[in-house]
Amino acid sequence: MTRRHLLPLLGLVALVLTAGCAGLFGSQPISDEQLNEEPPSPYVWDSEVDAHITITENARFQAVYRMNDTRMELFRRDGFGGRNAIPVSAVRYRYPNGTVVTGTELVARGGSINRSRSRVAVSLPDDSPDGGGGQLAFTSSSTPKRFSLPTFVDGSYAVVLPPDRRVEVFPFGKVSPRGYEVVTDGDSRVVRWDDVTADAVSVQFYLQRDLLIFGGAAAGLAVVGAVGVLYYKRRIEELREQREELGLDVDTDDEFRDDPPPGMG
Structure with missing residues (x-):
């Protein structure tokens, strides 16, 4: 690029920098x-x-x-x-x-x-x-x-x-x-x-209704959690009944107890 072509570019850069400095300082x-x-x-x-x-x-x-x-x-x-x-x-x-x-x-x-x-x-x-x-x-x-x-x-x-x-x-x-x-x-x-x-x-700060909204949301989550626990327990009962019907000598309670694995006790 020749010097003649560089002059407009340098002028544009100087203008931008000048405007930026004016806005900043x-x-x-x-x-x-x-x-x-x-x-x-x-x-x-x-x-x-x-x-x-x-x-x-x-x-x-x-x-x-x-x-x-x-x-x-x-x-x-x-x-x-x-x-x-x-x-x-x-x-x-x-x-x-x-x-x-x-x-x-x-x-x-x-x-x-x-x-x-x-x-x-x-x-x-x-x-x-x-x-x-x-x-x-x-x-x-x-x-x-x-x-x-x-x-x-x-x-x-x-x-x-x-x-x-x-x-x-x-x-x-x-x-x-x-x-x-x-x-x-x-x-x-x-x-x-x-x-x-x-x-x-x-x-x-907060609006009074914010507490009601939060309380309602917390209550809803509590209900969802309770339903999930009940569903989980119901599935355990169904698995136990199915194994008993098939004559499997397996105690489903052992699957869900908290004892450590064999050799780790």
Whole structure:
């Protein structure tokens, strides 16, 4: 291949590598539509905890964090120790005086919200308190019947489960870290920690009907197993009767006893 033919190929390779590096290491702003869309339900600003997370029916969650810094990085850890950015929408910032601004207003006031492959970096507005302050809220996606996220702030946490979900029965329900309590709020359960110092909070939950389904399946398997045992015993009886009718001097019980083979006793 001549040098003239190599030039277009080299140009294409350079373009691909450049695009890949930009996607891997660069960052880009999130659209105004995502930042300003309305949350599924009003954010819970006036809670007593440092992190208040409400899990909704459609495998999404709404989070409100009390800021102790002027910057926060939002991500999930993968199974290889790396980080992946989480999708965020309906971003709001609440000043300590109670004023709430949208995501685009936060940016217009000197803050920033940028997404890269590994994280969503949020910086508070220039007029926010020094050293952090106020509350940051956003909406994101979760996993059906399981919520897990790093602890972006230290302190007290509350995770509100969707209605009729429970965590009490292991292994269907699992909560980490320990030191939590479960309280009832209407038809919802709230998992609370007074002080979280672990790297992540994880809550696996279930519907009440899941236990009924599992119990029914277990009962069905038990019935099938009992029928199998009865069938096996019936076949043994039939074999014994057939041998007796043929006059065979063979004790079928010997075939099924647990004594070791001859010479092995």
